[in-house]
Amino acid sequence: MAGSDTVRIAIDARLLEARDIGSAVYARAVLGALGRTPDRHEYLLICRPGARAVLGFAPQFEWVELEEARLMDERWEQLALPELLAGAEADVYFSLTSVLPAIKTSPQVTIIHDVGFEEEPGFYESSLRRYLSTWLRAAAQQADYVITVSEHSKAAISRVYGVPDDRILVAHPAPDHIFQPIQEQSRKAVLDLYGLQEPYLLSVAVLEPNKNVKAILEGYQIAGGRAGLQRPLALVGAPGRAAPQLHRAIERLGLGEEVRILGYVPREHLPAIFSGASCFLWASLYEGFGLPPLEAMACGTPVISSNRTAMPEVLGEAAILMDPTRPEQIAEELRGLVEDRELALRLRQAGLVRAAAFSWKRTAEATLACLAEAARDRE
Numbered sequence: 001m002a003g004s005d006t007v008r009i010a011i012d013a014r015l016l017e018a019r020d021i022g023s024a025v026y027a028r029a030v031l032g033a034l035g036r037t038p039d040r041h042e043y044l045l046i047c048r049p050g051a052r053a054v055l056g057f058a059p060q061f062e063w064v065e066l067e068e069a070r071l072m073d074e075r076w077e078q079l080a081l082p083e084l085l086a087g088a089e090a091d092v093y094f095s096l097t098s099v100l101p102a103i104k105t106s107p108q109v110t111i112i113h114d115v116g117f118e119e120e121p122g123f124y125e126s127s128l129r130r131y132l133s134t135w136l137r138a139a140a141q142q143a144d145y146v147i148t149v150s151e152h153s154k155a156a157i158s159r160v161y162g163v164p165d166d167r168i169l170v171a172h173p174a175p176d177h178i179f180q181p182i183q184e185q186s187r188k189a190v191l192d193l194y195g196l197q198e199p200y201l202l203s204v205a206v207l208e209p210n211k212n213v214k215a216i217l218e219g220y221q222i223a224g225g226r227a228g229l230q231r232p233l234a235l236v237g238a239p240g241r242a243a244p245q246l247h248r249a250i251e252r253l254g255l256g257e258e259v260r261i262l263g264y265v266p267r268e269h270l271p272a273i274f275s276g277a278s279c280f281l282w283a284s285l286y287e288g289f290g291l292p293p294l295e296a297m298a299c300g301t302p303v304i305s306s307n308r309t310a311m312p313e314v315l316g317e318a319a320i321l322m323d324p325t326r327p328e329q330i331a332e333e334l335r336g337l338v339e340d341r342e343l344a345l346r347l348r349q350a351g352l353v354r355a356a357a358f359s360w361k362r363t364a365e366a367t368l369a370c371l372a373e374a375a376r377d378r379e
Contacts, residue, residue: 005040006040006041006042007041007042007091007092007371007372007375008041008042008044008088008089008090008091008092009041009042009043009044009090009091009092009093009094009371009375010044010046010085010088010090010092010093010094010106011031011043011044011045011046011093011094011095011096012046012081012093012094012095012096012097012099013027013031013045013046013047013051013096014046014047014048014051014069014070014071014096014097015027015028015071015096015097016028016031016047016051016052016054016055017047017048017050017051017054018071019238020238020264020267021206022113022173022288022289022291023096023097023098023113025173025176025291026096026111026113026149026173027096028054028055029173029174029176029360029363030096030171030360030363030364030367031045031055031096032055032058032360033360033361033363033364034058034364034367034368035055035058035060035061036058036361036364037361037364037365037368039060039368040060041060041368042060042062043058043060043061043062044062044063044064044088044090045061045062045063045064046064046066046069046081046084047063047064047065047066047069048065048066048067048069048070049065049066049067050065051065052065064084064088066084068080071097072131074131074135077099077101077135078101078102078103081101082101082102082103082105085101085105085106086105090105090106091106091107091375092106092107092108092109092144092371092372092374092375093105093106093107093108093109094108094109094110094111094367094371095108095109095110095111095139096111098110098111098112098113098132098135098136098139099135099136099139100135100138100139100142100143102138102142104142106375107144107374107375107377108139108142108143108144108374109143109144109145109146109147109370109371109374110139110140110143110146110147111146111147111148111149112136112139112140112146112147112148112153112157113148113149113153113288113289114148114149114152114153114156114286114287114288114289114309114310115136115153115156115157115160115161116210116286116287116288117129117132117133117136118133118160119156119160119286120210120285120286122209123208123209123210123285123286125241137161140157140161140163141161141162141163143167144167144374144377145167145168145169145370145373145374146163146167146168146169147168147169147170147171147367147370148168148169148170148171148288149170149171149172149173149288149289149310150170150172150288150289150310150313150314151170151310151313152288152309152310152313153170153288153289153310154168154170169366169370171363171366171367171370172289172314172358172362172363173289173291173294173358173360173363174294174358174359174360174362174363175291175294175295175297175298175355175358176267176295176360178267178268178270178271179270179271179274179295179298179299179355180271180298180299181275181299181300181352182271182272182275182276182299183275184198184276186272187271187272187273187275187276189272190269190272190273191272191273191276193269194234194260194262194265194269194273195260196234196260196273196276198276198278199230199231199277199278200231200232200233200234200260200276200277200278201220201229201231201232201233201234201277201278201279201281201334202233202234202236202273202274202277202279202280202281202296202301203216203233203234203235203236203237203280203281203282203283204236204237204265204270204273204274204280204292204295204296205235205236205237205282205284205292206237206238206240207235207237207238207239207240207241207242207243207246208240208241208242209241209242210284210285210286210287211237211240211242211283211284211285212283212284212285212306212324213235213237213242213246213283214242214245214246214249215283215324215325215326215327215330216233216281216283216330217233217246217249217250217253217255217259218249218253218327218330219281219283219327219328219329219330219331219334220233220255220258220259220330220331220334221253221254221255221327221331222327222328222330222331223330223331223332223334223335224335225255225258226258228335229334229335229338230338231278231338232257232258232259232260233255233258233259233260233281234259234260234262234273234277235259235260235261235262236262236263236264236265236270236273237263237264238263238264239263239264246261247261270295271299274295274296274298274299274301275299275300275301277296277301278301278302278337278338278344279301279302279303279304279334279337279338279344280292280293280296280301280302280303280304281304281305281330281334282303282304282305282306282311283305283306283324283330284306284308284309284311284324285306285308285309285324285325286308286309287306287308287309287310287311287314288309288310289310289314290305290309290310290311290314293305293311293314293315293319294314294315294354294355294358295355296351297315297318297319297351297352297354297355298351298352298355298356300348300351300352301348301351302319302320302337302343302344302347302348302351303315303318303319303320303347303351304319304320304322304330304333304334304337305319305320305321305322306321306322306323306324307321307322307323307324308324315354316354317350318347318350318351318353318354319347319351319354320333320337320347
């Protein structure tokens with residue numbers, strides 16, 4: 001090792017610059033938390049030029065910035081990266097992109113957020129599904145340890161790829177520190193930017209098929225829409241493959257101006273938008289973890305969530321859990337929450353407590369312990 005108590009860790013940090021998808025949010029947050037830990041380890045971060053600006057100053061980080069280090073570039077990952085790692089003399093290699101080079105120059109640890117592309121292939125574009133299925137299966141089987149984000153994902157990785165339980169570590173994500181209740185006067189400026197007036201309902205999700213936003217629209221319409229609930233529905237999320245379907249659903253359901261499609265919203269604006277919402281709606285059909293409902297809870301927003309995959313594990317009893325394939329149940333829960341102020345208050349309080357139970361500091365500590373263990377196994 002680099003020193004008696006020091007581990008030299010090479011990290012694939014190419015996700016630093018990626019858009020705000022779950023894996024990129026996780027990568028930025030866990031690297032930021034590693035940079036704040038009072039350890040004496042050495043870190044070599046591999047990324048594209050300019051990515052270090054995302055994290056700011058961290059004296060223990062050494063950067064290798066390469067223009068050619070593009071995401072999903074199989075040639076670079078399998079040919080150039082092993083040569084780079086061989087020269088880095090790292091004690092352990094940690095991949096935040098899940099992919100590992102087949103040539104192994106040191107112990108390897110990877111993170112696999114979920115195996116939805118294996119269990120629900122219809123949610124993924126064919127080219128992405130083929131890439132993930134090929135390289136994540138190989139990574140799961142050759143890694144010394146696999147880190148994942150929930151007990152649900154751990155069980156799925158073990159079942160689908162045959163990885164023994166003792167080689168899989170669960171390190172939960174957490175809401176970033178910016179997610180906290182924003183008082184009405186302070187959040188108004190942000191809401192004004194998007195033409196939002198309280199009260200309103202909210203969903204935050206990339207418009208992809210697995211997010212199942214269409215069921216939210218249908219539940220909202222069954223509940224009476226704006227007229228019945230006395231509040232519009234705001235949808236935040238970058239356009240995806242489900243966007244055309246959602247526009248057609250809004251027209252078919254006659255919702256018109258009752259639904260506000262805000263598109264992508266910068267992350268720093270989300271706490272104010274969460275805080276102003278009467279309720280956060282989440283109807284996802286498959287999640288390895290599902291961070292947005294927990295971020296909503298951290299802002300004091302009551303949550304109605306899908307009961308599928310990892311969501312019961314993540315949200316516990318601090319949210320209303322419903323069947324996301326039953327819009328009539330979504331409508332029933334919506335009406336109940338809007339009409340019952342005591343229920344809304346209980347969920348706000350329970351959500352704040354639940355969100356506070358998750359910490360990036362603990363995530364980083366668990367990750368470091370796993371990396372150190374892999375490095376020791378080399379000796």
